[in-house]
Amino acid sequence: MKTRLLALGLGAAMVLPGLALAQQAPAPAWAQGRPDAMSSSNLAPHPPKMTTTPAEQVPVSALRVPQGFKVELWASGAPGARMMAEGPNGTVFVGSRTIGRVYAITEQGGQRQVRTLAQQLNQPNGLAVRDGNLYVIAINRVLRYDGIEGKLDNPGQPVDLTEAFGLPREEHHGWKFANFGPDGRLYMNVGVPCNICEFNRDTHAVIISFNPDGSDRRLEAKGIRNSVGFDWHPTTRELWATNNGRDWAGNETPQDTLHRIRRSGEDHGFPYCAANWRDPAITTGPAACSEFVAPAAMLGPHTAALGMRFYTGNAFPAEYRNQMFIARRGSWNRDQKSGYDVVVAKTDGQGNVTSVEPFLTGLLDEANNRFLGRPVDVLVRRDGSLLVSDEQNGAIYRITHGN
Amino acid sequence: MTPVLLAAAVLAAAFSASPALASGDAARGAALAQERSCGGCHGAKGVSDQPNIPSLAGQQAEFITLQMILFRERLRDAPPMPDLSQGLSDQQVEDLAAFYASLPPGAPEDRSPQREAYSQAGARLAERLRCGVCHLPDYRGQAQVPRLNGQREDFLIHAMAGYRDGTRRGTDTNMNAVMYGVTDAEIAAIAHYLAHRP
Structure with a gap:
């Protein structure tokens, strides 16, 4: 027996050196589209943190906001905290990716209580609230918790709408941002299942909407690589969306972008064009970017511009009214780290973006090229305060103005 | 000058990835590993002598922490680890990770000769x-x-x-x-x- 095993082993040893890999392995998604010149780059996605960061270790003292504003730690102990949605009674629901949880945060007597509402889900990043019901969108799953704020301690089994929505199954860029539009429809993104590739442009790199029961799918925008944040202008009702540009095209290329979607179904150019740059990795398609809708603003290369909301409250100075707060989670595919902040994009009366300015800073230590936290979403509460989720610290900050 | 530069380099390296790392306590982790009999399968010194059970000695602490959370949250199905990790607090997970990361790595005694x-x-x-x-x-x-x-x-x-x-x-x-x-x-x-x- 031993001899036969040994002989087999020897046989394998003699055969293998001449063997090519049976099938050329595709690069992992984060490495696709990487030129040979960058093959030895040691840039790689930063690890997630799935353990609780104690409140005293959350880097709130490093945070900076413009004069007149105040930032404080609002809640902690929610590892992986990402997208936020507020219920009619003020509960803040928080989604996540790797840790698979949905949290519910309530306030009582100035204290916040963090509950884990759901767990063991596959990247439940998309949350939306309608008529007191919470919609949770994981990869390929849509769940509805009816009357959720009346049963936070015992949410029970949700209504499973997965089949009705029929979402694509791809994991990569398959996590969702979701929200209800002013038309009462449920909007969400479907990202591209690669870094840069050719794909079905009507099913991926899109923003789509449905009736709340999953019927009547409609294409809202195409050619948007992966939007993990969008909102509607409070007066014009136009849809605006952030977008993540692709990796491995250099430290400065392409920029992440902000898109203004004036008409349902508009084409914003990916994979051919990104940030007005014709991507040479795609040899088919139009030669120039002029036939696509141009981005409304540039949001910085590799900054990971994600959650975005118009400021609709009355508690901030008038100059912030109807302007966009945008969370930038921060870069991995860039030698000098960038992002890790919240910016405000301001528009003129015609809806042209006139500036993109820092608003919440301090989480990026440029001198040491390290980061202290990763802002993923912003949420305007009914009292006019702005919440910011920090995925890396499992924390939520609250920004107020004046006393 | 050199020690200062070295210290700066070490600091930079320590902070180059994510914040709030290495909050585990190896001594507490050692006691917990004893209490939970982790060594019964993973080896008393973190070097496993059992088929298909990984050695943990010298493993990256962050890797161990993340895998333990995946087990505890039942997101990674590798019996018996999901059951064995129930009830562990985040701090306990980080302590266990710090303990195993601190052990010197080594080869299992039953390792086959190299070809x-x-x-x-x-x-x-x-x-x-x-x-x-x-x-x-x-x-x-x-x-x-x-x-x-x-x-x-x-x-x-x-x-x-x-x-x-x-x-x-x-x-x-x-x-x-x-x-x-x-x-x-x-x-x-x-x-x-x-x-x-x-």
Whole structure:
């Protein structure tokens, strides 16, 4: 027996050196589209943190906001905290990716209580609230918790709408941002299942909407690589969306972008064009970017511009009214780290973006090229305060103005 | 000047990845590992002598922490670990990770003799698959990417096949993509090479 095993082993040893890999392995998604010149780059996605960061270790003292504003730690102990949605009674629901949880945060007597509402889900990043019901969108799953704020301690089994929505199954860029539009429809993104590739442009790199029961799918925008944040202008009702540009095209290329979607179904150019740059990795398609809708603003290369909301409250100075707060989670595919902040994009009366300015800073230590936290979403509460989720610290900050 | 520069470099390295790292306490982790009998399978000194059970000595603390959370949250199905990790607090997980990361790595006593040509074939395949980009060229791993040197050969085969066959994934799906289409014979050669690295 031993001899036969040994002989087999020897046989394998003699055969293998001449063997090519049976099938050329595709690069992992984060490495696709990487030129040979960058093959030895040691840039790689930063690890997630799935353990609780104690409140005293959350880097709130490093945070900076413009004069007149105040930032404080609002809640902690929610590892992986990402997208936020507020219920009619003020509960803040928080989604996540790797840790698979949905949290519910309530306030009582100035204290916040963090509950884990759901767990063991596959990247439940998309949350939306309608008529007191919470919609949770994981990869390929849509769940509805009816009357959720009346049963936070015992949410029970949700209504499973997965089949009705029929979402694509791809994991990569398959996590969702979701929200209800002013038309009462449920909007969400479907990202591209690669870094840069050719794909079905009507099913991926899109923003789509449905009736709340999953019927009547409609294409809202195409050619948007992966939007993990969008909102509607409070007066014009136009849809605006952030977008993540692709990796491995250099430290400065392409920029992440902000898109203004004036008409349902508009084409914003990916994979051919990104940030007005014709991507040479795609040899088919139009030669120039002029036939696509141009981005409304540039949001910085590799900054990971994600959650975005118009400021609709009355508690901030008038100059912030109807302007966009945008969370930038921060870069991995860039030698000098960038992002890790919240910016405000301001528009003129015609809806042209006139500036993109820092608003919440301090989480990026440029001198040491390290980061202290990763802002993923912003949420305007009914009292006019702005919440910011920090995925890396499992924390939520609250920004107020004046006393 | 040199000590100052060195200190700065060490500091920079310590903070280069994510914040609030290494909050585990190795001594508390050692006591907890004793209490929970982790060594019964993973070896008293973190070097496993049981088939398909990984060695943990010298493993990256962040990797251990993340995998333990995946077990506890029942997001990674590898019996009996999901059951055994129930009730562990985040702090306990980080303590266990700090303990195992602090132990000197070593080869299992039942390691097979190295076959030179077979190892070289595995080395070439590992280079071709660019394993060293994330696991680093000396395969000591970094952060959420595990150390591979001296790991049990059978466990490496089990892990790589699991990624290829979709029965396992990490905190992201990169390993699933890397292992796509790699044959059993190729996996075995890579495992033999890595298992015999010091």
